[in-house]
Amino acid sequence: MASFVYTNKLVKHVPGIDGLKTGWTSQSGYNLTATMKKDNMRLISVIMGEASPTQRNYDTVKLLKYGFSQYEAVEYQSINYKVDEYKNILLTPQKIKIVTKKGEKPTGLEEQFNFTIDKNGVKAGEQIGELKILKDGKVIYTVPLTVEQDVKKASYFDVLGRTFKSMFFD
Structure with missing residues (x-):
């Protein structure tokens, strides 16, 4: 049976983050698209061109925290x-x-x-x-x-x- 190595460490360490995709290329650097659900609202962040996985993760968490602190899903109908x-x-x-x-x-x-x-x-x-x-x-x-x-x-x-x-x- 093959094992799967999940490279998005935030899924295990940040409550609410449930995906999505990590990546690296020589041209774009370290990238991360992450999804997080909190208070009945889901945000998606896209971070590209970072120098390291640590910086990529830091900026992802910072961006998601900003989004949840500044925006909310309001019931329209x-x-x-x-x-x-x-x-x-x-x-x-x-x-x-x-x-x-x-x-x-x-x-x-x-x-x-x-x-x-x-x-x-x-x-x-x-x-x-x-x-x-x-x-x-x-x-x-x-x-x-x-x-x-x-x-x-x-x-x-x-x-x-x-x-x-x-x-x-x-």
């Missing part, structure tokens, strides 16, 4: 956030969190969504589209959209009824 109603309720199946500077609220955000209801029906919880959160016109978060209840295939009489209703009552 809760799970099952109701995006729209169109014969059914469109929901997000997960919380939407936005990373902001500590103590600040997310501002200047726009929401765009798209969805398609299959003519053959849709099951509750099935993904039918997505909601995009934008800041300054750039997508910063994308979450799937689902429906709250099953949407069954419309019968001939359902379509006929909707047609008459829209002709006389809308």
Whole structure:
């Protein structure tokens, strides 16, 4: 059985660091991409061009500590956030969190969504589209959209009824 030597020593010695990749080349020096999760937020650091593994590790920890001290993941919308109603309720199946500077609220955000209801029906919880959160016109978060209840295939009489209703009552 082959043994595996893990060269990212931070995984064992720094709580929350759970990966990712070390490296060295003669052109770039010592490099480290690390991931760390703390307080329901995950940060990824990339350190390149260090002279030694010790310096690479030091700068990685310093960068991650800075990130966690200055930023936080703020809940923008809760799970099952109701995006729209169109014969059914469109929901997000997960919380939407936005990373902001500590103590600040997310501002200047726009929401765009798209969805398609299959003519053959849709099951509750099935993904039918997505909601995009934008800041300054750039997508910063994308979450799937689902429906709250099953949407069954419309019968001939359902379509006929909707047609008459829209002709006389809308």
